[in-house]
Amino acid sequence: MEKIKIAVIFGGMSTEHDVSIVSGSSVIKNLNKEKYEITPIYIGKNGDWFLYTKDIEKIDILKIGEEPIELKEIKNPIEVLRNVEVAFPVLHGLYGEDGTVQGLLELLKVPYVGCKVLGSALCMDKVYTKIVLDKAGINQAKYVYIKKQNDDIRHSDDRYVYVDEHFNEEELELKDICKKVIEKCGLPAFVxxxxxxxxxxxxxxxxxxxxxxxxxxxxxxxxxxxVEEFINARELECAVIGNNNVDASCVGEILPAEDFYSFDAKYNNSQSRVEIPANISTDISEEIRQTACKAFKAVDGKGLARVDFFLEKGTNKIFLNEINTMPGFTTISMYPQLWGECGKPYSDLLDVLVQLGMHN
Ligand SMILES: Nc1ncnc2c1ncn2[C@@H]1O[C@H](COP(=O)(O)OP(=O)(O)O)[C@@H](O)[C@H]1O
Ligand SMILES: [Mg+2]
Structure with missing residues (x-):
């Protein structure tokens, strides 16, 4: 059998560069070397592209904060990408999960794993995700949309604009915007x-x-x-997979060790835990799975996403929080773990995702 030529792209210019290195090296480590000829591509924080030249068989999962060392600069990324049959952008956040890399791959006609330009860009933007999911009738926390404007970058006198649900804009003192926020969302609020x-x-x-x-x-x-109203809730996550026929995994729970699931709670606090499957009723789990599939389709999702929910304490009401189109992909990340629990081990999951990317 001919091997499939695949580029695994990781690192990137976002605040999630370090996480992407762990995710990307986990993907490389777990792709079946009998099936794939892998070109590992590392993007530095400043946007430079490199080939990760370490012997593929010896590439191990890098730890958070670790950088790949064996690098050779890529002078012409377009040439390298044109030589593969499929790309797997294991990039989180801006310049990777937001439709930019996806746009580059579209231009080059290189098939790739995951959401297309629209779905990626939409889900990267929390305000616009809300607007589309509202249209789909999916329950979410109440919110306010504020724009910061600064026409003169040399001065720091930022101006704030309150944007209503019909996109009417009103420039106000920040204090007055805060009053409107409190009227709509109450306190505490998430910003x-x-x-x-x-x-x-x-x-x-x-x-x-x-x-x-x-x-x-x-x-x-x-x-x-x-700005969002605070939902006093348990945090539940569901993995979806598919292009047109979308399948949802079982549901997992996040148990942050801090007041909320902050950066520290996510990556530095070993007391944060996940529970798979979550200890919830079948009814709630079904509602979450169905809502996850519906939301994924509503945002024009393709390939994969992790859909995150709040389950409000007391009322058991479900709120959709966000859709991650390239969720964490380390071996202990929620997305692969949820599929593991459903009987799809990491390497098999990668095979399915690559096939979905190639036939889309
Ligand atoms: N409206 C909210 N009510 C309660 N907690 C929230 C709310 N929004 C966010 N959080 C907390 O903040 C964390 C990060 O917010 P989230 O919107 O998921 O951003 P990110 O995309 O950075 O993960 C959530 O996992 C949750 O712990
Ligand atoms: Mg989140």
Missing amino acids: KPSNSGSSVGINKAKDISELENAIKYAGKFDSKIL
Whole structure:
């Protein structure tokens, strides 16, 4: 059997560069070497492309914070990509999970694993995901959309614009925006940069002054800011797979060791745990699985995604929190673990994803 030529792209320019290195090296390690001829491509934080030249058989899973050492600069990434049959962009966050790399691969007519340009860009942007999922009738936390504007980059006098549900814009003092936010979402509230990941730039604000600071802080990461009502909830996650026929895994639970699932709770606090499958009723699990598939289709998802939910304590109401089109792919990440629990080991899962990418 001829081997399939596959490029595994990892690293990247986002705040999730380090996580992508662990995910990417896990994918390389677990791809069946009898079936695939692998070209491992590492993108540095500054955007330079390199071939990871270490003997494929010897590539091991890198740890968080570790960088690949055996690198050779790629002068012409287009040439390298044109020589493969399929690409697997194991990139999280901006410049990888957001439709940019997907656009490059489309231009080159190289098939790839995962969502296309639209689905990727949409799910990267929390505000626009909300807008589309509202249209699909999927329950979500109440929210407010704020834009930060600064027409003169030399000055720091940011201006804030409240954007209503019909996209009418109103420029207001930040304090007045906060009042509107509290009216709609109450306190505490969650403040997030619209385009971000790994909880970077996210804060829980308990009073108006924390809210003001949290909006200013989120604005450092993106000019679009989302504020949400706080949902006192358990955090549940579901993995989906497929192009047109979408299948959902069982449901897993995240048990963050801190007040919420912050960057530290995700990557630095070993007390954070996951439970697979989650200890929930069959009814709730079914509702989550169906909602995950519906949401995936609504955002034009292809290949894979991890769909994250809140299960409100007391009411047992389900809220969709976010859709990750390239979820963590380390061997202990939720996405592969959920499929493992459903009887699909990591290497087999990769085979399915590659096939879905090639026939899409
Ligand atoms: N509306 C909310 N209510 C309660 N907790 C929230 C809310 N939004 C976010 N969180 C907490 O913050 C974490 C990160 O938020 P999330 O929107 O998932 O961002 P990211 O894309 O960075 O993972 C969540 O896992 C959860 O712990
Ligand atoms: Mg999240």
